[in-house]
Amino acid sequence: MQWHKTLTPLGRQYSGSSLAGRLVGLTNLRRATPAAYRKVRDIVCTYERAGGIGSDLQLTANEKQANDVIMALKLAEYQRGIMDPTQFAPGYHIFQMLYKIKQSPLxxxxxxxxxxxxxxxxxxxxCSSEFLIKLTHKPHLWVCTREDGRQYEIVQFRYAREQPSSNHQDCSWLRMEELRESRGDRNVHEYLRARFSMYPLSRPQSNADAWSNMMSIFRLVDGLVKYExxxxxxxxxxxxxxxxxxxxxxxxxxxxxxxxxxxxxxxxxxxxxxxxxxxxxxxxxxxxxxxxxxxxxxxxxxxxxxxxxxxxxxxxxxxxxxxxxxxxxxxxxxxxxxxxxxxxxxxxxxxxxxxxxxxxxxxxxxxxxxxxxxxxxxxxxxxxxxxxxxxxxxxxxxxxxxxxxxxxxxxxxxxxxxxxxxxxxxxxxxxxxxxxxxxxxxxxxxxxxxxxxxxxxxxxxxxxxxxxxxxxxxxxxxxxxxxxxxxxxxxxxxxxxxxxxxxxxxxxxxDVIAQRDELFVAEAKRKAEVQK
Amino acid sequence: MQWHKTLTPLGRQYSGSSLAGRLVGLTNLRRATPAAYRKVRDIVCTYERAGGIGSDLQLTANEKQANDVIMALKLAEYQRGIMDPTQFAPGYHIFQMLYKIKQSPLxxxxxxxxxxxxxxxxxxxxCSSEFLIKLTHKPHLWVCTREDGRQYEIVQFRYAREQPSSNHQDCSWLRMEELRESRGDRNVHEYLRARFSMYPLSRPQSNADAWSNMMSIFRLVDGLVKYExxxxxxxxxxxxxxxxxxxxxxxxxxxxxxxxxxxxxxxxxxxxxxxxxxxxxxxxxxxxxxxxxxxxxxxxxxxxxxxxxxxxxxxxxxxxxxxxxxxxxxxxxxxxxxxxxxxxxxxxxxxxxxxxxxxxxxxxxxxxxxxxxxxxxxxxxxxxxxxxxxxxxxxxxxxxxxxxxxxxxxxxxxxxxxxxxxxxxxxxxxxxxxxxxxxxxxxxxxxxxxxxxxxxxxxxxxxxxxxxxxxxxxxxxxxxxxxxxxxxxxxxxxxxxxxxxxxxxxxxxxDVIAQRDELFVAEAKRKAEVQK
Structure with missing residues (x-):
């Protein structure tokens, strides 16, 4: 039974739905010979691949060479992931994987x-947290802080010549320089780094929880960036x-x-x-x-x-x-x-x-x-x-x-x-x-x-x-x-x-073609490290 | 502009794709009047709802009454979830939510x-774990156990008149009765309850990890259930x-x-x-x-x-x-x-x-x-x-x-x-x-x-x-x-x-209609508990 023959010509002119109709209409699938099954399988898989994003583009000879490098790196990570899913960054939270991703040649x-x-x-x-921290080193910056037991919390920033008066928050103003002096430069730096990202909240209880954390960073950053x-x-x-x-x-x-x-x-x-x-x-x-x-x-x-x-x-x-x-x-x-x-x-x-x-x-x-x-x-x-x-x-x-x-x-x-x-x-x-x-x-x-x-x-x-x-x-x-x-x-x-x-x-x-060997060495090294 | 008028008759004879084509072909959407927008919105939303699973069924008068009860219970849970996602069982792992679900009137x-x-x-x-545990109380049961520091582990079950000889595992056979005597009935019960489910592994590292845990339960249960x-x-x-x-x-x-x-x-x-x-x-x-x-x-x-x-x-x-x-x-x-x-x-x-x-x-x-x-x-x-x-x-x-x-x-x-x-x-x-x-x-x-x-x-x-x-x-x-x-x-x-x-x-x-009031009281009670 050569049912697949009636399917040609196959291409973009067939929508998935009409191809499906044709496949279905032709035969009882259980009656397929192995050869017919193979052929239809090829058609379906080709059709699937031909329909995706990017399938309209052709690669130049150079691009094909670069593609070989990129795909070798990708498949190495993919296969390692199938063998051991804990090695596969996309299976986990970005907060856990940021460092691992940095080491990936891909x-x-x-x-x-x-x-x-x-x-x-x-x-x-x-902007990066580092840039925001840089802004906190500018002159005339005031911070409104709240003490919570041994912890202090920065509630608001404000650039001003004199101590800002209006503030509806339950906190007290001091100059940024004073805060740095009393708490230590390094501590304040670490504190700000934590406050300017959601990392401390790596296990929020719900999306509402994550949103509220994110909005609190927006509010904190406001006083820094709205300064003209x-x-x-x-x-x-x-x-x-x-x-x-x-x-x-x-x-x-x-x-x-x-x-x-x-x-x-x-x-x-x-x-x-x-x-x-x-x-x-x-x-x-x-x-x-x-x-x-x-x-x-x-x-x-x-x-x-x-x-x-x-x-x-x-x-x-x-x-x-x-x-x-x-x-x-x-x-x-x-x-x-x-x-x-x-x-x-x-x-x-x-x-x-x-x-x-x-x-x-x-x-x-x-x-x-x-x-x-x-x-x-x-x-x-x-x-x-x-x-x-x-x-x-x-x-x-x-x-x-x-x-x-x-x-x-x-x-x-x-x-x-x-x-x-x-x-x-x-x-x-x-x-x-x-x-x-x-x-x-x-x-x-x-x-x-x-x-x-x-x-x-x-x-x-x-x-x-x-x-x-x-x-x-x-x-x-x-x-x-x-x-x-x-x-x-x-x-x-x-x-x-x-x-x-x-x-x-x-x-x-x-560049990718030129870096081929170097990238492959890096990937091989990474693989060896994982296997250790 | 009455673009929506050309869309009728609307129903199952239109596939999503042809409806889409008609909507698109008719106008620049930005030129819609508020009235036209409302009308088309109604059509699209109705179409969306009419296409889903179950849309082919009609409810009887009785079923409609029961449906009112069911939907009231469902929407109460749904709305509570939108207000506070931590209250919404489907957002979490079943292992965390099993008890909460039991309390749901829905x-x-x-x-x-x-x-x-x-x-x-x-x-x-x-079968439930309780049933499996019941099987372990039958006569002639042997267990092969392994000691790991203070922990013991049951590796295999086997019913036999005499101590089973062949075993490729690193463990030693004893009678189930002996184990119960030495470890205590209650301890063994608790141990088995844990071993017969995946609950101890509530945070597996990957799907491979979860699979391997599940397969180990299948293997453990084997000796119990393959006994003729x-x-x-x-x-x-x-x-x-x-x-x-x-x-x-x-x-x-x-x-x-x-x-x-x-x-x-x-x-x-x-x-x-x-x-x-x-x-x-x-x-x-x-x-x-x-x-x-x-x-x-x-x-x-x-x-x-x-x-x-x-x-x-x-x-x-x-x-x-x-x-x-x-x-x-x-x-x-x-x-x-x-x-x-x-x-x-x-x-x-x-x-x-x-x-x-x-x-x-x-x-x-x-x-x-x-x-x-x-x-x-x-x-x-x-x-x-x-x-x-x-x-x-x-x-x-x-x-x-x-x-x-x-x-x-x-x-x-x-x-x-x-x-x-x-x-x-x-x-x-x-x-x-x-x-x-x-x-x-x-x-x-x-x-x-x-x-x-x-x-x-x-x-x-x-x-x-x-x-x-x-x-x-x-x-x-x-x-x-x-x-x-x-x-x-x-x-x-x-x-x-x-x-x-x-x-x-x-x-x-x-029954659902008859239990209406009782169910609503239970749901109201639950709501009140959450708000406390």
């Missing part, structure tokens, strides 16, 4: 890979850190807070955007290989419709003033709390159509709840991308729409784990996005708070832990290209952006 | 629900425990081991089936509301093709001798180890076509590995059901085939958690099965080893944790009916089975 290769853009970042969770001279410095440094991680384009979701000056004055929101603009121009001048950066105005979602209306109005005004820079709107904060998007639809639809939505949606495990339906609303309101979309697989119709409308999902693997949506990376729903060829990009969310690199850790864990075993350089290349394709750049700027990226990419391919 | 209702059949059970992991008088008693008691959990039909995957007698003789495999048959007839006679039980011959998969050929031959012979009882073939044991199904295809295709395959497949997190492709092979080899299918969402084409061929997935939520495929029930891939209307049944796997009821815990966690918020009695009814629909019963027997189930179901519906 991670080294991915770190140096030109990744295109980072499309989901948040204004005050982009620091805001620009923070952003400039963030671009620098992302650039060092081989990111050439950055979109920032910002609350656009009003900044304060040393004499206690509050500046206007437009000043905040102005600072962004100045620093961006300076950064672009000094880094000609950098593409660009854009802002998405993203106030907190825990508000009422009236308040939202003022945000929509403000966004419209700021976009008019900075049409190239401030290009989108979103709502941020824990999605499980507050109103669902549908409650804001009336107000949201008033935003001028040329300002795009880039909604957070589906960052929840509560299937079928009003929060879960944000995915429906995000799409029906015309969102251009969806941040997280973790719950998308529970919504097949929306998944179809997302694919057909070309709405990219901003997948944040590490963030989803830290905020307790999932644990093992191998269960991340993005595996289904890959299998169904749903457009997505890799993002990091708030890397500052989990001590990861701007994008490399998320890329590494996606490549090794979420993607199928055979996902290769075409997969990585597609993700990098997606980050430009689905960016807020104008079409003509995308072409230029691709050129800038391609220059670095080709160079990187050569 | 669990009480589900415990008494007639569930139809249990289609995935394993021969020696069906015990084998039948175990099976009879298993049917009794399942029946008490409102299960009326049971399919057992059995290794069909050769049993041993008191004088050390090994019986034939056909004797093992004969014991099953005798006990089943006895049980059916004494329980007229019980439907039936079937055997699936399921040897361990960690073998070579030559060995498999002998299993296929044996299965064919046993089926000829017991055509009503032994009706299927499968391979069991940790899927990540040993050969994939494809390596056995030649031999498997030799099994007569009237003996069905009920393959384990996709019980893995290793996406794209040869193990992961067992899902492809199971379907292409014509399997009737798939045990676990945990990785199915990573294979959209196979998912389509499964749906169109009516291959039911045997979903084992608790087992998947205990064997470390996933943690939070809200991330279980069966949520996608529900959304995509993939046929499935609820199974428990090895409830003996995790101290759960035969099916109630898995039903409860599925209903509350995996299914969407609004999944109601139609969902539960569909799952119960599926267990008969996708059973190995012949069509004419399915009709009779449905009648037997329906009798109990109608009675249960009346």
């Amino acid at each position: 991670f080294k290769v991915i770190s140096s890979m030109p990744k295109g853009g980072a499309l989901k970042t948040h204004d005050t969770s982009m 001279p620091n805001w620009g410095e923070y952003y400039y440094n963030a671009l620098k850190e992302f650039h060092a991680d081989e990111v050439q384009y950055v979109e920032v979701r910002s609350l656009l807070p009003r900044l304060y000056s040393l004499d206690g004055q509050k500046l206007q929101v437009s000043d905040t955007v102005k600072v962004y603009n100045e620093q961006l121009q300076r950064f672009k001048q000094q880094h000609p290989d950098f593409i660009d950066s854009k802002l998405i105005y993203a106030p907190l979602r825990h508000i009422d419709a009236a308040k939202l209306a003022t945000h929509v109005k403000l966004c419209t005004e700021l976009n008019a003033a900075y049409p190239e820079l401030l290009i989108g709107f979103d709502l941020v904060g824990q999605e499980d709390l507050g109103y669902p998007l549908s409650a804001f639809a009336m107000e949201l639809l008033k935003l001028p159509q040329h300002i795009n939505f880039y909604f957070h949606a589906g960052q929840t495990n509560w299937y079928g709840s009003p929060v879960d339906e944000n995915l429906v609303d995000a799409v029906l309101l015309g969102t251009r991308r969806i941040a997280h979309g973790y719950a998308l697989c529970k919504h097949p119709l929306i998944m179809q729409l997302v694919k057909q409308l070309g709405i990219a999902i901003e997948v944040c693997p590490v963030g989803n784990q830290v905020l307790q949506l999932g644990t093992d990376y191998r269960n991340h729903p993005a595996a289904s996005f890959i299998a169904n060829n749903i457009p997505f990009v890799i993002s990091s969310g708030n890397p500052s708070f989990w001590r990861t690199t701007p994008l490399s850790h998320d890329f590494y864990l996606t490549f090794l832990g979420i993607a199928p075993m055979n996902a290769d350089l075409t997969f990585l290349k597609r993700l990098a290209k997606n980050s430009i394709k689905y960016s807020a750049l104008k079409d003509e700027d995308k072409a230029k952006a691709n050129e800038k990226w391609k220059l670095k990419w080709d160079k990187w391919i050569d | 669990f009480k209702v589900i415990s008494s629900m007639p569930k139809g059949g249990a289609l995935k059970t394993h021969d020696t992991s069906m 008088p015990n084998w039948g008693e175990y099976y009879y008691n298993a049917l009794k425990e399942f029946h008490a959990d409102e299960v009326q039909y049971v399919e057992v995957r059995s290794l069909l081991p050769r049993l041993y007698s008191l004088d050390g003789q090994k019986l034939q495999v056909s004797d093992t089936v004969k014991v099953y048959n005798e006990q089943l007839q006895r049980f059916k006679q004494q329980h007229p509301d019980f439907i039936d039980s079937k055997l699936i011959y399921a040897p361990l998969r960690h073998i070579d093709a030559a060995k498999l050929a002998t299993h296929v031959k044996l299965c064919t012979e046993l089926n000829a001798a017991y055509p009503e009882l032994l009706i299927g073939f499968d391979l069991v044991g940790q899927e990540d180890l040993g050969y994939p199904l494809s390596a056995f295809a030649m031999e498997l295709l030799k099994l007569p076509q009237h003996i069905n395959f009920y393959f384990h497949a996709g019980q893995t997190n290793w996406y794209g590995s040869p193990v992961d492709e067992n899902l492809v092979d199971a379907v292409l080899l014509g399997t009737r059901r798939i045990a676990h299918g945990y990785a199915l969402c990573k294979h959209p084409l196979i998912m389509q085939l499964v749906k169109q061929l009516g291959i039911a997935i045997e979903v084992c939520p608790v087992g998947n958690q205990v064997l470390q495929l996933g943690t939070d029930y809200r991330n279980h891939p069966a949520a996608s099965f529900i959304a995509n209307n993939i046929p499935f049944v609820i199974s428990s796997g090895n409830p003996s080893f995790w101290r759960t009821t035969p099916l109630s815990h898995d039903f409860y966690l599925t209903f509350l944790g995996i299914a969407p918020m609004n999944a109601d009695l139609t969902f539960l009814k569909r799952l119960a009916k599926n267990s008969i629909k996708y059973s190995a019963l012949k069509d004419e027997d399915k009709a009779k089975a449905n009648e037997k189930w329906k009798l109990k179901w109608d009675k249960w519906i009346d």
Whole structure:
């Protein structure tokens, strides 16, 4: 029985569903001869592989050589993991694995890979803890501390000439210098390092618990970064850190807070955007290989419709003033709390159509709840991308729409784990996005708070832990290209952006080939260490 | 703009994909008026709800009343969970939550629900620990123990008149009575209770670790249950425990081991089936509301093709001798180890076509590995059901085939958690099965080893944790009916089975309505306790 013959020609013109229909219609599967079974198996497996993310790309001869290196490193880690799952980083919490990942030659290769853009970042969770600590060494800094038995706790920071007066917290102000003197420089440094990340809370009891811990860091950092001279410095440094991680384009979701000056004055929101603009121009001048950066105005979602209306109005005004820079709107904060998007639809639809939505949606495990339906609303309101979309697989119709409308999902693997949506990376729903060829990009969310690199850790864990075993350089290349394709750049700027990226990419391919032996030695050494 | 109007008539005749196409083709979503947005939102949400598991069933007036009770209890737990996730059992490990679940009025209702059949059970992991302990009180039992410092360990059980001689383990034999005398009755009882479940290993390091712990329990239990008088008693008691959990039909995957007698003789495999048959007839006679039980011959998969050929031959012979009882073939044991199904295809295709395959497949997190492709092979080899299918969402084409061929997935939520495929029930891939209307049944796997009821815990966690918020009695009814629909019963027997189930179901519906007030009081009390 040559049932497989009727299946040709096989290719993209067949949707999975019509292929399935044909396979089913033809025969009783139990009557297959071994030869027919083998043939159909080949067809199905080929079809499966041909449908995934990156399958549309061809590799050059050079890229194929680099791919051989990358796949050898990947398969070494993968196979070691199958033999002994405790050796497989994507099976565990990032907090346990950060050091191990640093030693991985595959991670080294991915770190140096030109990744295109980072499309989901948040204004005050982009820089490393070390940078935040540096800010605490600036003059005129006051800290409000609370004593709890032998422990002290820093509740708030504030730059000021004189001791700040207004404070609703139960704490007392002193100068940062005094704190350092009384507690010891090194102790304060260690304390800050701990407070600026979620590491102390490595076993939170629930996602609400993890969120509340994260929000407390945002609040603590506020007093440091909202200081007018620091805001620009923070952003400039963030671009620098992302650039060092081989990111050439950055979109920032910002609350656009009003900044304060040393004499206690509050500046206007437009000043905040102005600072962004100045620093961006300076950064672009000094880094000609950098593409660009854009802002998405993203106030907190825990508000009422009236308040939202003022945000929509403000966004419209700021976009008019900075049409190239401030290009989108979103709502941020824990999605499980507050109103669902549908409650804001009336107000949201008033935003001028040329300002795009880039909604957070589906960052929840509560299937079928009003929060879960944000995915429906995000799409029906015309969102251009969806941040997280973790719950998308529970919504097949929306998944179809997302694919057909070309709405990219901003997948944040590490963030989803830290905020307790999932644990093992191998269960991340993005595996289904890959299998169904749903457009997505890799993002990091708030890397500052989990001590990861701007994008490399998320890329590494996606490549090794979420993607199928055979996902290769075409997969990585597609993700990098997606980050430009689905960016807020104008079409003509995308072409230029691709050129800038391609220059670095080709160079990187050569580097990987050149480092082949060195990488293999490192991997062999690692393997030997594990076996000891 | 009345774009939604062109969408009618809307119903099952539209596949998700064509509906998506229509929605997309009609307009720029950003141009929607609030009224149009509302209308389309209604259509999409209705469509989503109408497509899930159970949506084909209508409730009677009585069932609607019972449904109100059930949904009130469910939403109370759900809402409490959203407020405080630490109160939500499906977010945690069963070992932590067993006691809490026992107190749930919703669990009480589900415990008494007639569930139809249990289609995935394993021969020696069906009975409670208490029953196993009872077996250790029978005369002529020897234990082989090993001392490890202050700890002793039971390595093996064996019934024999004289001290057993052959033993490849490093341990020494003594009579069970002697052990009880020297260690104390209560200590031995506690020890056995711990050894017969996986509870001591509540934080295994990996799924391989959890598997190895589970296999060690199987090995320990072997000496108890393979004793010829015990084998039948175990099976009879298993049917009794399942029946008490409102299960009326049971399919057992059995290794069909050769049993041993008191004088050390090994019986034939056909004797093992004969014991099953005798006990089943006895049980059916004494329980007229019980439907039936079937055997699936399921040897361990960690073998070579030559060995498999002998299993296929044996299965064919046993089926000829017991055509009503032994009706299927499968391979069991940790899927990540040993050969994939494809390596056995030649031999498997030799099994007569009237003996069905009920393959384990996709019980893995290793996406794209040869193990992961067992899902492809199971379907292409014509399997009737798939045990676990945990990785199915990573294979959209196979998912389509499964749906169109009516291959039911045997979903084992608790087992998947205990064997470390996933943690939070809200991330279980069966949520996608529900959304995509993939046929499935609820199974428990090895409830003996995790101290759960035969099916109630898995039903409860599925209903509350995996299914969407609004999944109601139609969902539960569909799952119960599926267990008969996708059973190995012949069509004419399915009709009779449905009648037997329906009798109990109608009675249960009346009971739920009658217990309404009592249940609500219990739920209110529970809520008050949590708030304290």
